[in-house]
Amino acid sequence: MGKIADGSLPRPPTVMGRGRGARVPGPQPHHRLPPALLASHEWQDACRSRDFARIFRLVKLKAGIYPSRIAALCGMTPSRVGEIMTGRRALAHIDVIERVADGLRIPGAMLGLAHRPWEIPSSDHVRERAPRREPEPAPTPAPSGPAPSDNLEDLLALADGRVTRSTLTALHSSVEDYWRRDDQHGGASLRPAIVGHLTYVIQMMRTAHDTLQRDLQSLAAELARLAGWAYFDARQYSTARIYFAQALGLSHEQNDRLFMANVLSCMSLQATYEGNAVDAIALACKAQDTARAAGDQPLVMSMLHMREAFAHATLGDSSSCHQAIDRSRDAYELARGREDEAPSWVRYFDETKLIVDTGIAYARLGEAPRAEPLITEALRRQAAGRQRGRALHAYWLATAQFQQGKLDAACLSATLALDLTAAIDSPRVAGHLQEFRRRLAPYARETPVIRFEQRMREALC
Known part of the structure; x- marks a missing residue:
């Protein structure tokens, strides 16, 4: 059987004490830093410690942005940048640190800041149309x-x-x-x-x-x-x-900032499901900033970074999605051994959940070869009693297998999801399976598809 074809920056404040005639350059067009640099341990360590001498040196060596350009981007004089790079001067004022983050496009979370306005894409960046929504039944009256x-x-x-x-x-x-x-x-x-x-x-x-x-x-x-x-x-x-x-x-x-972050994370996930990726990113970023203001809660942050990853994946932004996944993993490592300190509502986010959500993010991106082994491992670990979660994860496994042209395996995984739905009442899961069924339409005469269609009629019709 063959394969399936399947912003402008804010004006920098006046700099005092530079001597007569000193002039701070205005904001200049920015460059995005290379994803490999942002993902490197050396870079992340420099950002965590706010070591701007190392940050500027790495920007020069790895991104090819020289001190004069750094100065223009960050609203500084070249001499000040040089003093920072040689360790003769440090950055301590938060407004200057924010200016550097904005000028060099350093994600706020890396420097312990709130998300910067440019991190949240505008609505015209959405490349996919929102999925068709089915009529919504009237709510159950209270x-x-x-x-x-x-x-x-x-x-x-x-x-x-x-x-x-x-x-x-x-x-x-x-x-x-x-x-x-x-x-x-x-x-x-x-x-x-x-x-x-x-x-x-x-x-x-x-x-x-x-x-x-x-x-x-x-x-x-x-x-x-x-x-x-x-x-x-x-x-x-x-x-x-x-x-x-x-x-x-x-x-x-x-x-209660932590619980506010919890609610915002739910709203972000719903926006992802509705195809409103830009809203989902904004909600996830707001949730992270809200939780960060409440204190050190790495398990909460790990979950929230994964919500952001889902939204970036829906938007098709591979680089931002991978960075959010990395932040989620880093935060989870910080949370190890401290689970009892986390709010009860986030303790479901264990290692198995981290693994499967990473796989789902990859599947949303279309990176099926990376997604399949992660979701498979998570399903192997997952407790049998969590029927809805297992059904959802079996669906995503089927999706990853289908993306790779593994029609037989995809139909078997989707059938597992169908079998699990017999014990649950979740239109969300049923909607996923109907979506998968539509994807199979071009292969309606293939034996595994015929078997799946028959099983689906028995289960859902």
């Missing part, structure tokens, strides 16, 4: 009172209408159970119960004692994020955005 879900009636009887610590404990237990069931069986069928719990918690916030208000608000933020995620899994994207926005607002009121 019940006027508590949702009839596990243990809620016992909870109400126990609390006797009052908010107590035991009430909060029981509700937190319900949230944990929802996440477990979402992971095993998908989130679509959980929406009414989650929204009911959210409505109930918001009602309790109006009458609860002041000492419990903050805990209730945190719980409401988590339930709103969970509701947004459930609607996202159901492919009801506009409703998902409403709940994500509610979660973001609730966590913002508490100044």
